[in-house]
Amino acid sequence: MARFIIRSILSTIITMLLVSFALFFLLEVGSGDVTVKILGIESTPEQRASYRAQLGLDAPPLQRYFDWLIGNDFRAEKLVGYPLVSIKNQQTKEEEWWANVDGQLTRWQMQKGQLLALRRQPDGSRTKHMVSGGWQTAKNGQEFFWGVDTDNRAVKWVRGAGETVWVRTKAGFRKEGDGPRQYIPLRKGLLRGDAGQSLQTGRPVAVTLIPRVRNTLVLAGVAFLFIMPLALFFGIMAGINEGKPLDRVISILGLGATATPEFVSGIFLILIFGIWLRVLPAVALFTSADAIFSNPKLLALPVMTLALVELGYVSRMTRASMVEVMSAPYIRTAIIKGMPYRRVVFKHALRNALMAPITVIMLHVNWLVGGVVVVEAIFGYPGLGKYIYDSAIFGDPNAVEAAAMLTVTIAISTRLVGDLAYTFLNPRIRYS
Amino acid sequence: MTVAQPALGASKRPSRLRKLWDTLSVVLNSRIGTVGLAIVVFWVVIALLSLFWTPYPPNSSLFVQNLPPNLTNVLGTDHLGRDLASRLMQGTQVILLKTRLPGDTHVAIPGGVALWGVFGSLFLGAILGLNAGYRGGWWDQVIMQVLDALIAFPVIVLYLVIIAALGQGDLVVIFAITITGAPGVARLVRSLALDIKTRDYIRAAETRGESLAYIMYREILPNARGPLLVDAMLRVGYAIFAIGTLGFLGLGLPPPDPDWGNMVNEARRNIFLNQWAVIFPSLAIASLVVGLNLFADGLREEITRYQK
Numbered sequence: 197m198a199r200f201i202i203r204s205i206l207s208t209i210i211t212m213l214l215v216s217f218a219l220f221f222l223l224e225v226g227s228g229d230v231t232v233k234i235l236g237i238e239s240t241p242e243q244r245a246s247y248r249a250q251l252g253l254d255a256p257p258l259q260r261y262f263d264w265l266i267g268n269d270f271r272a273e274k275l276v277g278y279p280l281v282s283i284k285n286q287q288t289k290e291e292e293w294w295a296n297v298d299g300q301l302t303r304w305q306m307q308k309g310q311l312l313a314l315r316r317q318p319d320g321s322r323t324k325h326m327v328s329g330g331w332q333t334a335k336n337g338q339e340f341f342w343g344v345d346t347d348n349r350a351v352k353w354v355r356g357a358g359e360t361v362w363v364r365t366k367a368g369f370r371k372e373g374d375g376p377r378q379y380i381p382l383r384k385g386l387l388r389g390d391a392g393q394s395l396q397t398g399r400p401v402a403v404t405l406i407p408r409v410r411n412t413l414v415l416a417g418v419a420f421l422f423i424m425p426l427a428l429f430f431g432i433m434a435g436i437n438e439g440k441p442l443d444r445v446i447s448i449l450g451l452g453a454t455a456t457p458e459f460v461s462g463i464f465l466i467l468i469f470g471i472w473l474r475v476l477p478a479v480a481l482f483t484s485a486d487a488i489f490s491n492p493k494l495l496a497l498p499v500m501t502l503a504l505v506e507l508g509y510v511s512r513m514t515r516a517s518m519v520e521v522m523s524a525p526y527i528r529t530a531i532i533k534g535m536p537y538r539r540v541v542f543k544h545a546l547r548n549a550l551m552a553p554i555t556v557i558m559l560h561v562n563w564l565v566g567g568v569v570v571v572e573a574i575f576g577y578p579g580l581g582k583y584i585y586d587s588a589i590f591g592d593p594n595a596v597e598a599a600a601m602l603t604v605t606i607a608i609s610t611r612l613v614g615d616l617a618y619t620f621l622n623p624r625i626r627y628s
Numbered sequence: 629m630t631v632a633q634p635a636l637g638a639s640k641r642p643s644r645l646r647k648l649w650d651t652l653s654v655v656l657n658s659r660i661g662t663v664g665l666a667i668v669v670f671w672v673v674i675a676l677l678s679l680f681w682t683p684y685p686p687n688s689s690l691f692v693q694n695l696p697p698n699l700t701n702v703l704g705t706d707h708l709g710r711d712l713a714s715r716l717m718q719g720t721q722v723i724l725l726k727t728r729l730p731g732d733t734h735v736a737i738p739g740g741v742a743l744w745g746v747f748g749s750l751f752l753g754a755i756l757g758l759n760a761g762y763r764g765g766w767w768d769q770v771i772m773q774v775l776d777a778l779i780a781f782p783v784i785v786l787y788l789v790i791i792a793a794l795g796q797g798d799l800v801v802i803f804a805i806t807i808t809g810a811p812g813v814a815r816l817v818r819s820l821a822l823d824i825k826t827r828d829y830i831r832a833a834e835t836r837g838e839s840l841a842y843i844m845y846r847e848i849l850p851n852a853r854g855p856l857l858v859d860a861m862l863r864v865g866y867a868i869f870a871i872g873t874l875g876f877l878g879l880g881l882p883p884p885d886p887d888w889g890n891m892v893n894e895a896r897r898n899i900f901l902n903q904w905a906v907i908f909p910s911l912a913i914a915s916l917v918v919g920l921n922l923f924a925d926g927l928r929e930e931i932t933r934y935q936k
Contacts, residue, residue, distance in 0.1 A: 222790070451925075457876075459910075562783065569788070
């Protein structure tokens with residue numbers, strides 16, 4: 197048993213690595229020049245090249261893959277020469293990188309050819325100091341300095357040979373002299389919980405993603421609570437009445453519900469409840485971050501849409517499993533020996549019949565996530581699915597990668613749990 | 629597709645198509661299957677008809693906007709005053725009959741996006757599944773590991789990632805359907821190959837000294853035909869489902885050809901004014917998918933009954 201578990205977990209880890217590799221390079225190869233999307237098509241090639249360098253996109257792809265996966269602060273640490281720490285800025289709630297110079301948190305800034313050190317005071321403010329020492333000399337005689345700049349990057353300044361760079365500010369794009377020669381945008385890497393910055397918003401992906409994941413969990417959770425009892429009930433009813441009119445009706449309705457795309461059923465529900473009857477809100481308009489809790493009505497239509505598709509699938513599954521069990525010899529024996537029908541169904545058939553659907557449901561999370569993407573897009577529900585959709589349309593690699601990895605992780609881990617649960621429930625499969 | 633095929637190539641290879649038809653025609657014994665077949669045939673006929681005739685040009689705004697169904701426009705008009713019936717008819721073509729190649733030219737190859745996508749996943753999946761199932765050992769381990777990684781992606785997410793990476797277009801959608809479908813096909817083929825390779829005729833072929841490729845593609849694959857056919861029918865349904873969803877999300881097949889999903893998406897913005905433009909394309913997608921599902925169900929029922 198232990199060997200089986202270890203093997204499953206090992207294979208899961210390999211799968212995850214493969215997924216991350218495929219994801220990164222698919223977006224790498226395909227997404228083209230992201231700087232055009234950010235800066236607009238009017239930007240000049242110099243501006244784009246400068247901005248590419250600032251985003252660290254001029255590094256080789258394989259290195260960026262590892263930066264993305266496990267971070268690059270330890271790599272930058274060697275260059276800077278001081279330990280790098282990231283602390284949370286209390287105002288923006290974002291992580292900031294500082295170099296720890298002998299117990300003093302420091303960043304550097306270049307102004308008119310003069311290097312300034314910004315020292316962080318305990319209250320969060322910073323003081324400026326002139327820096328004269330600390331420059332290193334390269335083999336060709338050039339003097340250079342590696343430091344952490346104010347935009348969370350490890351940068352390399354070369355004395356007397358400042359690069360002309362284009363700096364993106366809130367007001368627009370500004371040309372500056374004295375720029376660094378090389379940039380390493382500092383990040384902790386996905387495995388350490390840092391998904392990097394969204395190119396679309398300029399904020400860390402995680403800051404946006406977390407509340408959205410919560411919204412999606414609420415949506416999927418509520419839908420799940422509705423689906424399970426109903427689907428099992430319908431499936432069992434159809435299963436024990438195999439071939440009778442009730443079974444036919446349930447099966448055909450179930451097939452119809454499964455075969456109707458989410459956006460079709462969603463739109464019909466909007467038509468019926470939102471437009472003709474006017475009893476439920478037709479869009480999930482969030483007026484505050486906690487709108488789903490203060491106004492649960494918002495959830496009604498998304499949950500119904502999601503439930504309709506899943507309901508059909510799970511009840512078909514349950515029916516098939518129930519039919520199979522009901523035709524098993526031991527059930528026939530129980531009926532023949534005169535046991536009450538109700539007792540046969542509840543005591544003998546049900547437990548065996550439910551095993552398949554319950555594990556299948558665990559494997560089915562993939563589908564649920566897919567449904568969530570569409571449902572959230574229909575209703576404008578701010579969740580994980582909408583996030584993937586929006587960032588895929590914009591072509592925001594960091595955001596797409598982080599969100600897709602999250603969905604894959606959810607899917608794989610539930611599948612692992614499903615596999616393990618199945619082997620516990622059904623010992624016969626264990627050694628096969 | 630199913631009816632068109634025997635008629636289409638009957639002159640070329642009657643014997644093999646005859647066999648295919650014999651496999652498919654058992655579906656007529658099942659009531660559900662016949663209903664499904666009728667729905668599918670209806671749409672195929674509509675698609676063929678739209679090649680030669682639509683009531684009005686599908687892309688020109690000839691009428692008042694957002695009309696309900698009336699005598700001139702049987703299904704009404706959309707938000708740009710285009711005839712909805714013509715657009716629906718034309719919309720079947722990209723799914724079932726033609727694939728437009730990238731570029732400005734109006735070059736199209738026969739066979740719709742859904743069909744090529746399913747063909748692609750069958751092709752890729754069969755190769756992977758046969759190698760994993762018949763060769764076993766490391767081949768099996770590596771192939772299944774890679775497939776596990778692909779299956780781990782929620783399908784829609786994989787579509788979104790592929791389209792985010794490669795852009796829009798008929799070929800990209802075909803590629804996306806191929807990639808998402810291949811793991812499922814490969815698993816099916818692998819399990820079938822594991823079963824079939826224990827049979828005597830495979831042992832005979834091995835003793836004769838046939839090559840690996842011969843055994844895999846000429847001995848095992850033809851004998852795995854039945855379940856694969858059912859799976860393919862279901863997959864065409866999924867593909868149409870997926871194309872509709874992508875179109876609805878605004879990421880599907882590009883204009884100028886109308887795309888059902890995109891028609892729903894555009895009409896949705898005027899849903900308060902005109903519900904018909906939403907209802908008809910939705911019904912079209914749902915009916916075609918349900919039809920293919922029923923057909924596949926009927927086929928499976930009959931094939932497994934025959935085996936029992």
